[in-house]
Amino acid sequence: MLSVRETVARFIQGEGHKVDATPIDPDSGTSELLFRTRGQVFSVTTNEKDTGSLSISTAYEIPEWARDEHANTEARAEHPRVTFTLAHDGSLFVATTDEEADSTEELIRQFWILVARVRDAGAQAIEDIVDRTESQAAAEKFINSFMMGDR
Amino acid sequence: MSDTLKAIEAALEDEGLYSTRDDDDDAFRIAFKSEGDRYFVVAYRDDPSFVMIGSGWALPEGVDTLHAIDVANALNVRKKFVKTALWQEENDVLFTVELCVSSAVEVRPHFGRLLNVLRDSATEFFDMLREDE
Numbered sequence: 001m002l003s004v005r006e007t008v009a010r011f012i013q014g015e016g017h018k019v020d021a022t023p024i025d026p027d028s029g030t031s032e033l034l035f036r037t038r039g040q041v042f043s044v045t046t047n048e049k050d051t052g053s054l055s056i057s058t059a060y061e062i063p064e065w066a067r068d069e070h071a072n073t074e075a076r077a078e079h080p081r082v083t084f085t086l087a088h089d090g091s092l093f094v095a096t097t098d099e100e101a102d103s104t105e106e107l108i109r110q111f112w113i114l115v116a117r118v119r120d121a122g123a124q125a126i127e128d129i130v131d132r133t134e135s136q137a138a139a140e141k142f143i144n145s146f147m148m149g150d151r
Numbered sequence: 152m153s154d155t156l157k158a159i160e161a162a163l164e165d166e167g168l169y170s171t172r173d174d175d176d177d178a179f180r181i182a183f184k185s186e187g188d189r190y191f192v193v194a195y196r197d198d199p200s201f202v203m204i205g206s207g208w209a210l211p212e213g214v215d216t217l218h219a220i221d222v223a224n225a226l227n228v229r230k231k232f233v234k235t236a237l238w239q240e241e242n243d244v245l246f247t248v249e250l251c252v253s254s255a256v257e258v259r260p261h262f263g264r265l266l267n268v269l270r271d272s273a274t275e276f277f278d279m280l281r282e283d284e
Contacts, residue, residue: 016184018167036167037186039263112186 004046004104005031008054011108012044042115051104056118057096059087060126079121093129095122155179155194155202158255162262185266188273194255202255205247206269207238214280219244222279226272232265233272246272 002010009021012035020034029048034041045055076084085094097118101107107114156172156179163170163183170183181192190206210219216239223235223244232248248265252258258265 013169015187016168017186018169038267039166115186 003031004029004048004051004054005033007104008044008046008108008111009033011111015112037115038119040119042118052101052107053099054104054107055096055098056114057094058118058122060093060095060122061091062093062126062129064091076125078124079117082118082121084121084125093122093126095125097121155199155255156181156192158257158259159192159202159204159262162259165259166263166266185270188270190266190269200251200253202250202252202258203247204250204258204265204269205245206273207243207245208273208277210237210242210244211280219280222276225279226276230268230272230275232268235272235276244273244276246276 005021005023009019012019012033017035017037022032022034024030024032024045031046031048033044033046035044036042040058043057043059045057047053082095082097085096086092087094095118097114099107099110099114101110159181160170160172163181166185168183168185170181173180173182177196179194179196183190183192188206190204193203193205195201216237219237223237226233226235234247234249236245236247237243238245246269248269250258
């Protein structure tokens, strides 16, 4: 019988994508599978002891000026099934969805919907962060100039 | 003649996708899948500046052909790059991007965008067909 890691890896490969599968913790049966789609790398975490669950994540690099973990509250509200975290000292913004089902096969059936969920939520959160930071920076610049009597 | 599609294979590598070649005396051909959907790339030996990237889909049973043509026309007016056409004998709809290039190397940096617009066109076509039912 195929492991969960192998089942998911074969599915993604069968859909046309190269997969890099690595066991993370042999004791707990946790593995990570990496693949690319639409120019973005996604990470799938599987667990051999829990065949009905997996996590899908994608990371975005964010510039230093935009590193504000509270700037994505709208995306959090609109995508409650996706969690957002900062990693690598705040330089990476990670969007993750954890999915539970009765079997690995059931998870696979909705695989691309889950990927789209993470992609849409992550892209919106990044947009919110950059928009807000840019508009805030522009507002501050304007206020500072105005207060200093330049305008 | 040099292999026109080598650069496209490199672009597919960039995208992390598997691909297969099926060349013959007339053409260079690549087949690949992305998120489970099938695509093809063709370049003809006697027309080395022409490259076509596309995907073909079966029309659902019972679709009104005239309505499907209207939807295809609406997309053709609006979408950049993509030509949507009905292949009535096969009851298929084809989405193609046709390019005139000095070398397929020119396509490589834009390949992801072209693939996205092909994918989006197919999604929009079937969404519009369903909406109007």
